[in-house]
Amino acid sequence: MWPQSPLFTRMPSMSPPRRLAVLASGQGSNFAAVLAAINDQRIAGEVVGLLSNKPDCGAVAIARDAGIPIWSSRPADHASREAFDESLFTELDRIQPELILCAGYMRIIGDSFVERWTGRMINLHPSLLPAYPGLHTHARALADGVREHGASVHFVTPELDGGPVIAQARIAVTESDTPESLAERLRPREHALFCAVTSAICDGRVGWANGQVSHRGSALRAPLLLDRNDQLAEQPA
Numbered sequence: 001m002w003p004q005s006p007l008f009t010r011m012p013s014m015s016p017p018r019r020l021a022v023l024a025s026g027q028g029s030n031f032a033a034v035l036a037a038i039n040d041q042r043i044a045g046e047v048v049g050l051l052s053n054k055p056d057c058g059a060v061a062i063a064r065d066a067g068i069p070i071w072s073s074r075p076a077d078h079a080s081r082e083a084f085d086e087s088l089f090t091e092l093d094r095i096q097p098e099l100i101l102c103a104g105y106m107r108i109i110g111d112s113f114v115e116r117w118t119g120r121m122i123n124l125h126p127s128l129l130p131a132y133p134g135l136h137t138h139a140r141a142l143a144d145g146v147r148e149h150g151a152s153v154h155f156v157t158p159e160l161d162g163g164p165v166i167a168q169a170r171i172a173v174t175e176s177d178t179p180e181s182l183a184e185r186l187r188p189r190e191h192a193l194f195c196a197v198t199s200a201i202c203d204g205r206v207g208w209a210n211g212q213v214s215h216r217g218s219a220l221r222a223p224l225l226l227d228r229n230d231q232l233a234e235q236p237a
Helices: 029-039 058-066 081-095 111-116 137-143 179-202
Strands: 018-023 045-052 070-072 099-102 121-125 148-155 165-172 206-209 212-215 224-226
Touching: 018 029, 018 081, 018 179, 029 045, 029 058, 029 179, 045 058, 045 081, 058 070, 081 111, 099 179, 121 179, 137 179, 148 179, 165 179, 179 206, 179 224
Parallel strands: 018 045, 018 099, 045 070, 099 121, 165 224
Antiparallel strands: 121 148, 148 165, 206 212
């Protein structure tokens, strides 16, 4: 088991890439965006494994095409939820990532496993947390008549979608939006946000300290915002 400590120190210019593991259950568009950002040297990391609860999903196919090691297993093939999580996290212990990226991983992870990786696991959620944790976020936002929607990246804690929020991307909601159109317009901002946060963690600008998000060595008072240039910026005081 890895010790609990601040996530990363600032990375010297010649340090090796950070070891990243990706958990995914869907088509893998965020996973593909991370791989593209690594290839373009926008993320100083390497994906050392793709782990999935759906062996036939798109993310697994992307990993296979990229030559990335894959662990995939159906939960139904395990005796219990805990047994599935134990198998998954045994594999994570084996490959020893420094950061776990939950990129559309559609399973709730047991508390004991989350706690083992506190401060070293992030998740992308399609809402402006703390609004709309859980599922069907776009439909719920439209039903409430909100004028602004978006996505959040947060550190994973035992509370569902309740960990400290690192950064958010925001888009305006139009009168003609449907849940499908809102999701489609938000998707490129999700990709940019997820990559920007992963990059910031890998190079030491963002981390975890004393149960909070740290940014450039200080506790973050409000989530960072993704600007028009896909850069993370602090909110005005």
